[in-house]
Amino acid sequence: MGRHLTFEIFRFNPEDKDSVPHMETFHLEETERMTLFIALTRIREEQDPSLQFDFCCRAGICGSCAMMINGRPGLACKTLTRELPSEITLLPLPVFKLIGDLSVDTGTWYRAMNEKVESWIHTHRSFDPRAEEQRMDNALAEEIYELERCVECGCCVASCGTANMREDFLGASALNRIARFMMDPRDERSSKEYFEVVGTDEGIFGCMGLLACEDVCPKNLPLQDQLGILRRKMGWQAVKHLFRMG
Amino acid sequence: MEYLKGHEARFDTGVVRDRVRRDQERIDRLIGCKDGKEDTFKVRSAMQDELMERVGIFRNGKDLQQAVDNLQEILQRARRVGLRSSGLGANPELTLALKIEGMVKLALCTAYGALQRTESRGCHAREDFQARNDRDWLNRTLATWKEGANLPALEYEPASPSMPLPPGDRGYGASKIITCDGEIIDRG
Numbered sequence: 001m002g003r004h005l006t007f008e009i010f011r012f013n014p015e016d017k018d019s020v021p022h023m024e025t026f027h028l029e030e031t032e033r034m035t036l037f038i039a040l041t042r043i044r045e046e047q048d049p050s051l052q053f054d055f056c057c058r059a060g061i062c063g064s065c066a067m068m069i070n071g072r073p074g075l076a077c078k079t080l081t082r083e084l085p086s087e088i089t090l091l092p093l094p095v096f097k098l099i100g101d102l103s104v105d106t107g108t109w110y111r112a113m114n115e116k117v118e119s120w121i122h123t124h125r126s127f128d129p130r131a132e133e134q135r136m137d138n139a140l141a142e143e144i145y146e147l148e149r150c151v152e153c154g155c156c157v158a159s160c161g162t163a164n165m166r167e168d169f170l171g172a173s174a175l176n177r178i179a180r181f182m183m184d185p186r187d188e189r190s191s192k193e194y195f196e197v198v199g200t201d202e203g204i205f206g207c208m209g210l211l212a213c214e215d216v217c218p219k220n221l222p223l224q225d226q227l228g229i230l231r232r233k234m235g236w237q238a239v240k241h242l243f244r245m246g
Numbered sequence: 247m248e249y250l251k252g253h254e255a256r257f258d259t260g261v262v263r264d265r266v267r268r269d270q271e272r273i274d275r276l277i278g279c280k281d282g283k284e285d286t287f288k289v290r291s292a293m294q295d296e297l298m299e300r301v302g303i304f305r306n307g308k309d310l311q312q313a314v315d316n317l318q319e320i321l322q323r324a325r326r327v328g329l330r331s332s333g334l335g336a337n338p339e340l341t342l343a344l345k346i347e348g349m350v351k352l353a354l355c356t357a358y359g360a361l362q363r364t365e366s367r368g369c370h371a372r373e374d375f376q377a378r379n380d381r382d383w384l385n386r387t388l389a390t391w392k393e394g395a396n397l398p399a400l401e402y403e404p405a406s407p408s409m410p411l412p413p414g415d416r417g418y419g420a421s422k423i424i425t426c427d428g429e430i431i432d433r434g
Contacts, residue, residue, distance in 0.1 A: 015335030045287040049339035050331035100335050 002030030005081060007043065008089040013050070013100045023089075024048075036076035036090075037065065040102075052101035060218055063151030066093055066158070067102050073155040075218045093158040106154040113174045117197055121181070122189045134186060147180040147226065149219050156213035156223060168202045172213035172223045175204055179226040182233070195237040204234050276343045277333040282326030286343040289323050293353050296320065301357045306373040310361035317354045318396050324350045355389040355398045362400060363387065365424075367413075377422035377430070380413065384426060 005028045012021040026043045037058050044051045056062040058077045065076040068091035070084060081088070096104035113119075156172040163169045178198050181187045198204045207227055214223040275281055300313035324347045333340040365379035366372045384405050389398040415421055415433070423431045 013335045016332060044338060045291075048331070049287065049329070050337055052336055052338060103336060 002032070002034075003086045004028075005030050005039065006087045007039070008087070009043075009051070009102065010091045011051075011101055012098065013052070014098065015100070030081055030086075034081045036067075036069065036079045036081065036088075039081060039088075040076065040090075052099065052103040054103045061151060063106075063153030066106070066153040066155050066218075067091065068093060068158070073158040073216050075153060075155070078218055093154050095157050095160075095163050096154055104154070106152060109154070109157070110152045110173075113170065114177070116170065117174050117178050119177050119181070121184065121187050122193075123186055124188065136185065140183065140185070144180055144183050147176055147183070147221065150176055150221060151219060153218060155216045155218060159212035159216045161208050161210045161212070162206045166202075166206065169206045170198065170203050172207075172217075172227065174198075175207070175230055176221060176223055176226050179230050182230075191233065191237050192241075195234055195241070198230065199234045199237060204230050207231065272344070273333065273340065276327065276340060277329050279328030281328065283328045284323045284326040285330065286324075286327040286339060286346050289320060289327060289346055290342065290349070292320050292323070293317065293350050297353055297357070301353075301360060303369060304371050304373055305360060307361065307364075310357060313357045314354065314361055314397075317350060317357055321347070321350045321354065321396060351391055351398070355391075358397060359387045359389060359400060377424050377432075378413065379424040380426045381424045381428045384413075 007026040007028065008023050009026060010021070011019075011024045013019040026047055028039055028042060031038070035058075037055055040051070040053050041055075044053075053067070053076070054064040055077065056064045060075055060078045063075070066073055067076055068089075069076065069079055070089050073093060076090075090102055092098055092102050092104045093106075096106050096109055099105055150173055152173060154173075157163045160169070160171055163171045175198060178194060181189070182194060200206070204227065209227075211224050211227075213227075214221070217223055296313050296316050300309040300316075327343050327346055329337075329339050329343060331337060331339050360370070360372075363383060364372065364375045365383045366376050367378050367383065385402040386405055388401045388403055390401070391398050415423065415431070421431075421433045425431065
């Protein structure tokens with residue numbers, strides 16, 4: 001027989017004028033291999049059909065189910081209830097706009113981020129769909145892929161001290177994105193051009209080095225290393241800039 | 247821009263307005279439980295159970311017929327769903343309630359199409375028709391739904407005339423093939 005689980009869940013529906021933000025308690029018997037996805041689905045289907053939370057893939061790929069789980073950002077679909085105490089508190093991610101209950105709008109934030117860091121290959125070559133693809137060294141392709149694995153769930157942003165204090169901070173996933181394009185030989189942007197995007201307090205110099213981003217990343221991205229490398233590169237660029245070296 | 251030069255575009259906003267009004271009426275009916283009080287989540291579970299139990303990878307005529315009969319009843323229930331919650335905002339119950347009838351219809355297309363297809367093809371095995379029958383079934387099922395009907399109308403169109411890789415012997419499992427010419431190849 002499973003444990004008796006008690007859920008404290010944040011409730012607020014901004015579209016309902018009678019709704020006020022509050023915590024609501026739900027009870028559920030734990031079943032074998034229960035994840036928070038299963039628990040929340042059961043609560044919605046059996047107890048309160050209005051409960052808002054986001055899910056799509058249930059397998060840690062789509063990145064839509066990030067929430068604060070007992071105070072820590074994580075993907076609900078990858079979190080087994082047996083890893084948690086029997087009292088579970090669920091809150092929506094901070095920083096992002098609330099849609100309702102546990103559901104937040106990460107899409108608008110990520111769209112703006114991708115536009116800010118110009119998250120595409122910058123090249124003067126025109127694309128010929130009939131030509132053979134440009135070749136890339138396999139080891140490099142794998143290194144780039146390692147950073148490409150980001151699912152834009154927002155856990156790193158929610159856990160970030162700077163992002164919680166200043167709205168304009170790019171956050172680890174944006175800096176990871178930039179690191180990915182810096183590695184890519186097809187992107188023709190110079191260090192100076194990258195510096196203009198991330199060489200500020202909104203970018204790499206706003207990072208306080210708390211590294212919660214790496215601790216909570218559900219995809220285990222090497223954010224600590226990337227932030228370090230980027231900070232060093234941009235630091236050099238700042239020094240060069242001081243001495244007008246280009 | 248050059249392409250558009252000298253052209254005039256007319257948009258009939260009435261089409262949008264009518265569609266929005268129609269959907270708003272549908273939403274109001276669901277919120278007001280005008281068609282009934284069926285629990286939309288329970289209807290979905292019933293559909294899922296039916297597909298899981300009788301429309302699996304290994305299927306047979308008797309079970310498929312049962313599934314079609316049961317899904318037709320579930321379709322009637324889907325047409326009677328009503329909300330338990332307010333339906334305000336990004337409401338998950340309303341989202342499902344708007345989709346459920348279409349979902350059950352799709353389930354019926356699958357189950358009814360499978361019932362009619364008296365052969366085993368691809369990864370779907372009819373226990374009562376174990377051969378892949380290219381003579382009669384080398385075709386594609388087209389399902390359409392007439393307004394108010396309780397079953398889809400099935401039509402068939404021939405498979406692509408030129409196949410770079412025609413269906414062949416898979417080299418595993420029981421492989422009985424009725425070829426286009428009606429020849430029966432049985433490798434046990």
